[in-house]
Amino acid sequence: MHAMQYGITLPADYDMEIIRRRVASKGHLLDNWQGLGLKAYLIRERGVHGSPVNEYAPFYLWNTVAGMNAFLWGGPFQGIADDFGRPPVRQWTVLAREGAASPRVRVAVLRRQQVPEGVRLKDLAADVTRETERSAGEDGAVLAAAAVDTSRWELIHFSLRENDTPKAEGEVYEVLHMSVPGPLPLPLDARS
Template sequence: MNAMQYKIKLPNDYDMNKIRERVAQNGMKTDGFEDLEMKAYLIKDTPTKKEYAPLYIWKQQAGMNHFIFDGFYDNILSTFGWQKINIAIPYIVELNPTIQNAKYVLEVEQEINETAHMAGLNFSVENVPYEARVLVYNPDKWKKVEFYFLEDIPQSLEATASIYEILHVSQ
């Protein structure tokens, strides 16, 4: 299993309705895509930050390779140019059918600190009613990233967390 995400930073005056329309017209094209466990079409649309940041969980690398190298990723290249794709290893993947009810994703990124003895990873946000959640890590960068799929954003998290709007979820 692999996770991948590219975060396309857009100018602050970018019309995010272009991304909304793009996903409304094309998001369903990844429904049932080869080896795709889940793709969440995520955007951040604030006055100071505009971002398009799709998140993928792949069952096998063959589907991911097919997506990247057989013309599908070319749509990103032709619209947004060369993008760095972040790759991670899924540690915990809890994808419930209620993921389709989620409207937001809370993203929590943390360093994995140096240690003499490796121990398992855990989620760090408690008491948040989630529809699904995913924890991935990258040992090349020693970071972990938690994704919580939420119907609503708890007020306690609004000011401090990285929150994305979900436009579509493919499974």
């Protein structure tokens, strides 16, 4: 499973209703996308939940690389590139996931951290799994995932929540729409 996100920072006076209308009219296009685990259509608004910027920043969990590649190379991503320019697309390998998406999701939280030097990678994976299980069990949380970018040794913690004011640290996003084409794979440690 792979995680992916791109962010489009918009001007401070940008009318975020434009993004809301865009998602309302196009969000359904990925509701049945082959290979997609979930897409959370995320925005941050300047001054809301402490955000310093207006941003459109969808977050994806991909079940297959083929699905991700079909999206990026000749798929709907071309519309983003045409309308906003081609943003950098970050990709991470998912280490742990707990929970499932819910139609009642209101906010997402994304926290980034560097993997400390000297940490044994096997220990890191076990710690990340425990942290993901803990995050998924927090009040209002329905899904938690953790992933790593090994080119930068950056770890991300992502969660979807039903409550409007999560206590978790990190960037807080409003969820405008969820595309969940099929069931997410079993949590990584449950596979045999």
